[in-house]
Amino acid sequence: MAKNTFMKTSGAMLPWLGLALILLIADQFTKVLILGYYRLGDATHVTSFFNIVRVHNSGAAFSFLASASGWQRWFFTAIGIAAALFIVWLLRSHAGQKLFSFSLACILGGAVGNVIDRMLHGYVVDFLDFHHGGWHFPAFNIADSAITIGAACLILDELLRVKKSK
Numbered sequence: 001m002a003k004n005t006f007m008k009t010s011g012a013m014l015p016w017l018g019l020a021l022i023l024l025i026a027d028q029f030t031k032v033l034i035l036g037y038y039r040l041g042d043a044t045h046v047t048s049f050f051n052i053v054r055v056h057n058s059g060a061a062f063s064f065l066a067s068a069s070g071w072q073r074w075f076f077t078a079i080g081i082a083a084a085l086f087i088v089w090l091l092r093s094h095a096g097q098k099l100f101s102f103s104l105a106c107i108l109g110g111a112v113g114n115v116i117d118r119m120l121h122g123y124v125v126d127f128l129d130f131h132h133g134g135w136h137f138p139a140f141n142i143a144d145s146a147i148t149i150g151a152a153c154l155i156l157d158e159l160l161r162v163k164k165s166k
Contacts, residue, residue, distance in 0.1 A: 031117065
């Protein structure tokens with residue numbers, strides 16, 4: 001009986017793991033292109049508000065701790081791995097909750113994408129540069145976008161859950 005329950009639970013989370021894998025592949029593919037065609041600091045003007053650039057981020061979001069002595073590489077790698085394992089556990093338990101699972105899958109794909117960068121390069125490759133009037137939003141990548149979308153959907157999921165319970 002326990003084996004049947006495990007197989008049912010594992011099968012229910014496969015679409016979410018598939019989504020995470022698609023996001024991971026898209027993230028890594030775009031980073032390979034940037035690393036192959038751009039040198040550090042290169043930029044291509046695309047529109048009046050968007051550039052493709054090559055930036056290396058050895059810190060976390062918004063370059064948090066980027067100027068630390070190097071320990072942050074392994075610290076953020078460990079956090080990413082722990083988060084990925086926790087998300088897989090949550091997906092196994094809640095695979096039937098669509099918005100919640102979608103959110104987790106996005107965060108999982110993004111977290112693993114950035115962990116791979118940290119392990120391979122010692123930094124995360126960022127390349128999407130939005131700007132306006134001389135102000136530039138910190139460059140980011142597909143993984144960061146997936147994490148942000150996942151976090152926003154987690155908030156929405158919780159708001160909907162609270163509203164439904166009233």
